[in-house]
Amino acid sequence: MASRAQRMPTSLRVASSLFVLLWFILAAFPFIWTVWGSFKVELDFFSIADWTNAITGERTKAVYGSPFTATGYHGAWIQEEFWRNVLNTAIVCFFVVTISLTIGTLGGYALSRSTYNYTFWLLITALIFRAMPPITLVAGYLLPFFEWNLWGILPTTIIVLVAINQPFTLWMLHSFFKNIPSELDESAKVDGCNQFQAFRRVIIPVMWPGVITTGLFSFLLAYNDFVVGATLLSESNRTMVPAVNAFMGTTQTEGNVMFAVASVVSATVPLFILVMFFQRQIVGGLTAGAVKG
Amino acid sequence: MRHKTFLWFFLPTGLAMLLFIAMPIGSVVMQSIFAPHPAVLIEVESCTPLVGCTTETTIDQNATAALRAEKPLGRFVGLDIYFDRGHLAVDEFRALWASTDSWVGFFSELGNLPFYRAMAFTLTFVAVVTPLTIVLGLIIALAVNALHRHLKGLMIFFSLLPMIVTPLIGSLILFWMVDSRGVIGSALVALAGDPDFSLKASTGLMWVALLVYGVWHAAPFAFVVFYAGLQTLPSDQLEAAQIDGATRWQQVKYVVVPHLMPLVTFVALIQLMDNFKVFEPIIGFNAEAHAQSLSSFIYNDLGGETRQLSSASATSVMTIIGVAILLSPVLVRTWRDFKGAR
Numbered sequence: 015m016a017s018r019a020q021r022m023p024t025s026l027r028v029a030s031s032l033f034v035l036l037w038f039i040l041a042a043f044p045f046i047w048t049v050w051g052s053f054k055v056e057l058d059f060f061s062i063a064d065w066t067n068a069i070t071g072e073r074t075k076a077v078y079g080s081p082f083t084a085t086g087y088h089g090a091w092i093q094e095e096f097w098r099n100v101l102n103t104a105i106v107c108f109f110v111v112t113i114s115l116t117i118g119t120l121g122g123y124a125l126s127r128s129t130y131n132y133t134f135w136l137l138i139t140a141l142i143f144r145a146m147p148p149i150t151l152v153a154g155y156l157l158p159f160f161e162w163n164l165w166g167i168l169p170t171t172i173i174v175l176v177a178i179n180q181p182f183t184l185w186m187l188h189s190f191f192k193n194i195p196s197e198l199d200e201s202a203k204v205d206g207c208n209q210f211q212a213f214r215r216v217i218i219p220v221m222w223p224g225v226i227t228t229g230l231f232s233f234l235l236a237y238n239d240f241v242v243g244a245t246l247l248s249e250s251n252r253t254m255v256p257a258v259n260a261f262m263g264t265t266q267t268e269g270n271v272m273f274a275v276a277s278v279v280s281a282t283v284p285l286f287i288l289v290m291f292f293q294r295q296i297v298g299g300l301t302a303g304a305v306k307g
Numbered sequence: 308m309r310h311k312t313f314l315w316f317f318l319p320t321g322l323a324m325l326l327f328i329a330m331p332i333g334s335v336v337m338q339s340i341f342a343p344h345p346a347v348l349i350e351v352e353s354c355t356p357l358v359g360c361t362t363e364t365t366i367d368q369n370a371t372a373a374l375r376a377e378k379p380l381g382r383f384v385g386l387d388i389y390f391d392r393g394h395l396a397v398d399e400f401r402a403l404w405a406s407t408d409s410w411v412g413f414f415s416e417l418g419n420l421p422f423y424r425a426m427a428f429t430l431t432f433v434a435v436v437t438p439l440t441i442v443l444g445l446i447i448a449l450a451v452n453a454l455h456r457h458l459k460g461l462m463i464f465f466s467l468l469p470m471i472v473t474p475l476i477g478s479l480i481l482f483w484m485v486d487s488r489g490v491i492g493s494a495l496v497a498l499a500g501d502p503d504f505s506l507k508a509s510t511g512l513m514w515v516a517l518l519v520y521g522v523w524h525a526a527p528f529a530f531v532v533f534y535a536g537l538q539t540l541p542s543d544q545l546e547a548a549q550i551d552g553a554t555r556w557q558q559v560k561y562v563v564v565p566h567l568m569p570l571v572t573f574v575a576l577i578q579l580m581d582n583f584k585v586f587e588p589i590i591g592f593n594a595e596a597h598a599q600s601l602s603s604f605i606y607n608d609l610g611g612e613t614r615q616l617s618s619a620s621a622t623s624v625m626t627i628i629g630v631a632i633l634l635s636p637v638l639v640r641t642w643r644d645f646k647g648a649r
Contacts, residue, residue, distance in 0.1 A: 022453060022555075026555065027453070030449070030450040030453050031450075031454075033446065033447075033450045034447070034450045034451055034454060034462060037447050037450070037466070038462065038465055040469075040523065041465050041466050041468055041469050041523075041527070042465045042468065044469075044480045044481055044484055045468055045472075045480065047484065047490065048480045048483065048484075051483075059483070060483075060486070060488035060489060061488075061493075062488050062493060065490050065493060065494070068490060116319075117319035117320040117323060118320055120316045120317070120319060120320065121316060121317045121319070121320035121321065123316060124308065124312075124313050124316030124317045125317070127308045128308040128313045129308075130310070130313075134641075134642065134645045136317070136321075137641075138638055138641065138642075139324075140324070141634065141637075141638075141641070142630065142631060142634060143324065143328050144580065145580040145583070145584075145630045145633070145634055146328075146626070146627055146630050147583070147584040147586065147601070147602045147605075147626060147630075148584075149586065149602045149605045149606055149609075149623070150332075150335065150602075150605060150623035150624075150626050150627055151327075151328060151331040151332065151335070151623075152605070152609055152619075153331075153334075153335050153338060153605070153609060153616050153619040153620045153623055154330070154331025154332065154333075154334035154335040154338070154620075154623075155327075155331055156609070156614065156616065157334070157338075157616065158334070173323070173327065174327050176323055176327075177323040177324055177326070177327030177328055178327070178328070180320050180323055180324050180328075181324070181328075183320075184320060208312075209308060209309075209312045209316075210312075210315075210316075213316075234471065237473065238473040238474060240473070240474070240475045240586075240587055240590070241586065241602075241606070245606075245609060245610075255473055255475050255476065258475065258476065258479070259475060259590060262479070262593075274479070275483070278476050278479055278480065281473060281476055282472060282473075282476060285468075285471050285472055285473070286468070288471070289464060289467050289468065289471055290464070293460075293463065293464055293467065296467060296471070297463065297467075297531050297535065300528060300531050300532060300535075301531065301532055301535040301536075
């Protein structure tokens, strides 16, 4: 945008900047507001009388002597034992990402290197699986899981999430491997490697950028899951998101809403950090599929 | 790659999808054509002197258990569950068709049937959110692209937040703000001048709120994709257009948008798939009374004291068929690409 002809007229520049500002407020304000409000009492967070109370924390000051209070966090994390749910989410995410990357890498590599018609049908099947709402499968899980006593425990949820994750992982890694020239592993095979050795010695060293990006999205899928956790986990094994929803069910007693607000903020913080460190990879991953068309 | 090698590489992921996606689909189809056995009732006549004889109907536990053990799938009902009132409601549909004479009346009456209500909301959500997301994403991308270099990274960071945040949590955050006690909600009450003005009370407002959430959640994705596309826009094309005297609007219309067209198709496809799944905002907004999507309809059947597996299964099967119909144009196109690429 160096040439003078492409420089915007002032009016357009102002309009465009105002629009960006508006979008910035739309995108960021709800988070800032909720984080700020999570350190208040419920009457300040939902301030009917005077909305500025939510900012200054008048009621909070009246109750606790300071405009900030961590009672919401204390109540959620210690009283309601939210840390258990956080721990469960950590376990689920770790295993889902590891397992689905391991098996997805192998499958995605195979799909990218085979030229038979069935690879197309496998990819199309994966696309349909990717488009199905996960809840449609739950009715199929419940009876066998009850029958074999698999319902309610973390390993079942992990393996189900891995399976639901596979279609996306396969598509993503398939397109990443397509970008690695097949001459690389062909030449390794000419030198006497079999397919697996070629994969291990030649492809694995160069595949990490694609795998890391795919891993980020697998993590997000496992972390953001509500349906599977809410239907397949027992109360004591709940992950974070179903637990937040459960807090919402018990909003009658005062203070409980603030527990939910505090847990919502707690659950958003890791995502915030994730975007901070991996912004480039996330943007790259979102556009990778698009560039391929 | 030889078939056998392919098989070994693909086996783990294939097995996972077969066991936990394909087989559950099969099981869902089976459950949707079998209904659970009703309890076997027996009439017991008990006679007491002076009072006389009364007959009582009780559940014959042994016979019921025996029946369930004999045919664990339940009794075969064919497509009855699909056609009952909770789903396609064939009888009611036919009656309505005969009794109402205007299209508007027909559709508003049809909206009282739960399955059609859920379908109407889901399709509205897909049809409204998808184009709005694309337009908003494009405008944001153009506006951010005109920003100073240092501001761009910051804007992308904040723009990603609504997309990356857990859908249930994102919808809760918005819901607390638009709730009649929240900051936006109370501002709306003040604007409307009506103290009873509430989101929870109005179906129309609830739909609007859900649609706004949908656009808010999805626009960053469209923005990021289009923004990446703008970086590859060849500057000589724009310059040529300027030399020919194109206005700024014409440049966008005839140079930028055609350049981004493949990306628009891509975003539209992803959005169609994701919007069809709409579920979490309905839970987060506590909107079940005003809006049901196909997914939340299934969720409601599965929850609660009585798990209505047959009913949930029938809806699931119809949802999967809907997904296949929605995707069919894409499937045809992908097949052509695949044939061409080989």
